[in-house]
Amino acid sequence: MNRSYQDxxxxxxxxxxxxxxxxxxxxPTSICVRYNAWPEAQxxxxxxxxxxxxxxxxxxxxxLTYAPMLGTGGTYLSFVTGNLTNLKVPxxxxxxxxxxxxxxxxxxxxxxxxxxxxxxxxxxxxxxAGVLMLGYLQPILESPALAPAFANILPALFxxxxxxxxxKNPKIALAPLAFMVILFLLAPSLSSSVxxxxxxxxxxAIGVSRVLYKKNML
Amino acid sequence: xxxxxxxxxxxxxxxxxxxxxxxQSAFFLVKAARRARQxxxxxxxxxxxxxxxxxxxxAPAVAILLGVITLSKFLGLPLPWLRLxxxxxLTYELPAATTTATAMNLSLSQPIADAxxxxxxxxxxxxxxxxxxxxxxxxxxxxxxGVMSIKTKDPKWGNIFMDSMFLGxxxxxxxxxFADIRSGVPGLIPIVVALISAAIMGVCGIxxxxxxxxxxEQYALPISMLGAMAASIPVxxxxx
Numbered sequence: 001m002n003r004s005y006q007d008x009x010x011x012x013x014x015x016x017x018x019x020x021x022x023x024x025x026x027x028p029t030s031i032c033v034r035y036n037a038w039p040e041a042q043x044x045x046x047x048x049x050x051x052x053x054x055x056x057x058x059x060x061x062x063x064l065t066y067a068p069m070l071g072t073g074g075t076y077l078s079f080v081t082g083n084l085t086n087l088k089v090p091x092x093x094x095x096x097x098x099x100x101x102x103x104x105x106x107x108x109x110x111x112x113x114x115x116x117x118x119x120x121x122x123x124x125x126x127x128x129a130g131v132l133m134l135g136y137l138q139p140i141l142e143s144p145a146l147a148p149a150f151a152n153i154l155p156a157l158f159x160x161x162x163x164x165x166x167x168k169n170p171k172i173a174l175a176p177l178a179f180m181v182i183l184f185l186l187a188p189s190l191s192s193s194v195x196x197x198x199x200x201x202x203x204x205a206i207g208v209s210r211v212l213y214k215k216n217m218l
Numbered sequence: 219x220x221x222x223x224x225x226x227x228x229x230x231x232x233x234x235x236x237x238x239x240x241x242q243s244a245f246f247l248v249k250a251a252r253r254a255r256q257x258x259x260x261x262x263x264x265x266x267x268x269x270x271x272x273x274x275x276x277a278p279a280v281a282i283l284l285g286v287i288t289l290s291k292f293l294g295l296p297l298p299w300l301r302l303x304x305x306x307x308l309t310y311e312l313p314a315a316t317t318t319a320t321a322m323n324l325s326l327s328q329p330i331a332d333a334x335x336x337x338x339x340x341x342x343x344x345x346x347x348x349x350x351x352x353x354x355x356x357x358x359x360x361x362x363x364g365v366m367s368i369k370t371k372d373p374k375w376g377n378i379f380m381d382s383m384f385l386g387x388x389x390x391x392x393x394x395x396f397a398d399i400r401s402g403v404p405g406l407i408p409i410v411v412a413l414i415s416a417a418i419m420g421v422c423g424i425x426x427x428x429x430x431x432x433x434x435e436q437y438a439l440p441i442s443m444l445g446a447m448a449a450s451i452p453v454x455x456x457x458x
Contacts, residue, residue: 005253006362008249009249010358010359012245012249013354013358014355016242016245017351017354017355018355019238020238020242020304020305020351021348021351021352021355023234023235023238024235024304024305024344024348024351025344025348027231027235027300027340027344028337028340028341028344030231031228031231031333031336031337031340032337034227035221035333035337036333037221037332037333037334037336037337038334038337039334039335039337039338039341040334040338043318043321043322043335043338044318044338044341044342044345046317046318046321047314047317047318047321047338047339047341047342047346048342048345048346050313050314050317050318050321051310051313051314051317051342051346052345052346055310055314055346055347056346056349058310059347059348059349059350059351059353060349060350060353062350063350063353063354063357063358063361064361065383065387067354067358067361067362067365068361068362068365068380068383069380069383069384069387072358072362073246073249073250075354075358075362076246076354076358077242077243077246079305079350079351079354080239080242080304080305080351081239081242081243081303081304081305082302082303082304082305082306082307083278083282083302083306083307084307085307085387085391086278086281086307087275087278087279087282089387090274090439091271091274091275093384094270094271094274094439095267095270095271095436098266098267098270098435098436098438098439099259099263099266099267099436101259102377102380103380103384104369104373104376104377104380106253106257107254107257107259109250110250110251110253110254110257110259111250111254111259111263111267113246113247113249113250114247114250114251114254114264114267114268114271115267115268115270115271116246116271117243117244117246117247117250118243118247118267118268118269118271118272118275119271119272119274119275120239120242120243121240121243121244121247121272122271122272122275122276122279123275123278123279123282123303124236124239124240124243124303125240126275126276126279126280126282126283127279127282127283127286127299127302127303128236128299128303130279130280130283130286131283131286131295131299134287134295137283138287141280141283141284141287142284142287145451146451148407148450148451148453148454148455148458149447149448149450149451150280150281150284150447151450151454152407152408152411152446152447152450152454153277153278153281153443153447154391154394154395154408155395155407155408155409155411155412155415155446155450156411156412156414156415156442156443156444156445156446156447156450157278157391157415157439157443158388158391158392158395158412158415159411159412159413159414159415159416159419159442159446160415160416160418160419160438160439160442160443160446161388161439162388162391162392162412162416163415163416163419163420164419164423164439165381165384165385165388166385166388166392168381169381169385172378172381172382172385173385173388173389176385176386176389176390177385177389177392177393179389179393180389180390180392180393180394181392181393181396183393184393184394184395184396184397185396185397185399185400188397188398188400190394190397191394191397191398192309194390194391194394195309197390197393198386198387198390199386200386200390201385201386201387201388201389201390201393202382202383202385202386202387203386204386204389205382205383205385205386205389206379206382206383206386208382209378209379209381209382210375213374213375213378218378
């Protein structure tokens with residue numbers, strides 16, 4: 001892979017990310033300054049104690065899991081724009097598959113970045129337009145008739161994506177798929193922490209494929 | 219200064235951050251598209267990737283908008299708009315906001331009137347999810363270096379390794395579809411919807427390979443997803 005392109009993506013990626021962190025921290029700071037409303041530390045700590053142990057772990061796991069899949073530019077961008085599992089990662093996978101490029105190639109890197117950038121722009125614009133037209137849209141979006149469609153986004157997404165990848169790699173897919181189906185049948189409450197199970201599935205798949213690869217079965 | 223969860227100041231701050239996100243996305247889009255042309259990827263492929271990704275993103279974006287509406291009932295519109303446009307996801311923002319509000323004995327059914335309570339929630343929503351982006355800032359080069367060494371050492375294993383990671387993620391989400399199966403027929407709805415999506419994808423695959431409908435390659439997933447979402451409405455009426 002061309003080093004200068006990679007280096008330049010890292011350089012600009014770091015500048016954009018550092019600016020994003022500064023802006024993100026400035027939001028609550030500016031609220032405090034504008035309204036002279038610095039919060040009591042105990043409430044912030046209580047709130048953080050409720051979410052940080054889980055979400056800090058998930059954040060770190062997500063970076064380690066998704067960075068290799070998304071490529072350099074895609075990672076810098078998607079970790080600022082958020083909504084990874086339900087949007088950015090499937091979007092990047094689909095784009096690379098449709099363009100016929102491998103995630104390990106530089107072509108895969110740029111296609112992934114293009115897909116994530118386009119997805120981020122559209123998502124941001126749709127949310128912004130939705131907020132501005134909320135008076136008109138809210139009754140439609142919250143109508144009981146449409147509720148099943150929005151409740152089933154993940155099955156609709158992973159059904160289509162899954163059939164492509166599983167049919168291409170059935171030998172690798174079998175073990176993690178069987179493990180996850182059995183796990184969720186035994187412990188349905190785990191569906192609220194599916195993010196933590198993604199690296200578990202990945203480790204099982206990598207372990208099985210390593211064994212099959214060593215035995216020349218892949 | 220009078221405080222309101224829907225104040226002009228909060229809208230202005232949110233708009234600034236939203237413009238930043240758009241600018242960053244546009245910057246990476248242009249940079250990657252230029253590199254793609256240098257690598258010999260055709261303009262048509264780039265355009266199709268952009269269009270297909272845009273189409274694919276509309277339905278999940280509307281779902282995120284529903285998350286904004288959910289949070290707006292007690293946080294107003296600007297803060298949820300900002301949090302769900304940058305870094306966040308409803309699965310995190312809702313617990314972060316409700317945990318902090320509960321710690322302060324605040325009602326979640328009406329807009330927050332106290333600026334200090336609002337700022338406490340804003341801090342928790344921000345600090346609770348920020349470690350990931352710090353790791354990207356300081357650790358991504360090292361992580362990608364490790365991935366590069368796997369790719370260059372044994373390219374065939376590198377491809378299998380990446381496919382395995384993708385399948386690990388897909389397995390977790392496909393497995394999750396079986397979580398509610400013990401609740402009877404309604405618990406089967408997610409599986410039926412996923413099967414419909416898979417069937418539409420299968421039909422698209424046949425059209426692409428057997429009938430040479432090449433343009434479908436880029437749009438098969440958005441079509442499968444939207445088709446299955448539409449089908450979930452009568453499926454839920456029948457099985458719900």
